[in-house]
Amino acid sequence: xxxxxxxxxxxxxxxxxxxxxxxxxxxxxxxxxxxxxxxxxxxxxxxxxxxxxxxxxxxxxxxxxxxxxxxxxxxxxxxxxxxxxxxxxxxxxxxxxxxxxxxxxxxxxxxxxxxxxxxxxxxxxxxxxxxxxxxxxxxxxxxxxxxxxxxxxxxxxxxxxxxxx
Ligand code: FES
Numbered sequence: 001x002x003x004x005x006x007x008x009x010x011x012x013x014x015x016x017x018x019x020x021x022x023x024x025x026x027x028x029x030x031x032x033x034x035x036x037x038x039x040x041x042x043x044x045x046x047x048x049x050x051x052x053x054x055x056x057x058x059x060x061x062x063x064x065x066x067x068x069x070x071x072x073x074x075x076x077x078x079x080x081x082x083x084x085x086x087x088x089x090x091x092x093x094x095x096x097x098x099x100x101x102x103x104x105x106x107x108x109x110x111x112x113x114x115x116x117x118x119x120x121x122x123x124x125x126x127x128x129x130x131x132x133x134x135x136x137x138x139x140x141x142x143x144x145x146x147x148x149x150x151x152x153x154x155x156x157x158x159x160x161x162x163x164x165x
Contacts, residue, residue, distance in 0.1 A: 033070065042160070060080065060083055142159055
């Protein structure tokens with residue numbers, strides 16, 4: 001091999017190595033939001049199951065890390081759910097607070113024994129089934145599970161939080 005050819009080959013290899021050292025971290029940085037696990041895939045710890053009311057739905061606010069593309073925000077409230085009373089330790093029914101109609105917050109009304117949206121008068125039974133009003137569907141149900149006891153003996157309700165907008 002001629003000396004000139006050898007130097008060209010070595011130079012090209014060095015340039016390629018330097019370009020890779022710069023490009024790989026840049027690629028990883030730029031694609032980070034795409035590679036980050038969506039928060040809706042994760043089960044979030046909501047409340048100890050013993051903290052739920054035994055005779056009426058309990059409203060729980062979920063707290064989690066929040067990402068805005070590349071910006072990380074410290075843990076804060078990301079949404080709320082209604083948890084129905086748990087029966088025999090089974091996971092309680094978990095219903096999204098956001099109304100399927102236009103997104104107002106659904107309330108629980110003990111007088112009616114039902115969920116009620118004050119914005120346009122949609123009403124849902126305790127299983128989230130639509131009774132009347134303009135809501136196009138039942139309340140949205142979210143996946144929910146109960147953990148084994150932790151080191152303090154608490155069993156936690158965990159929820160896979162999603163907003164259906
Ligand atoms: Fe709930 Fe319209 S937003 S009924």
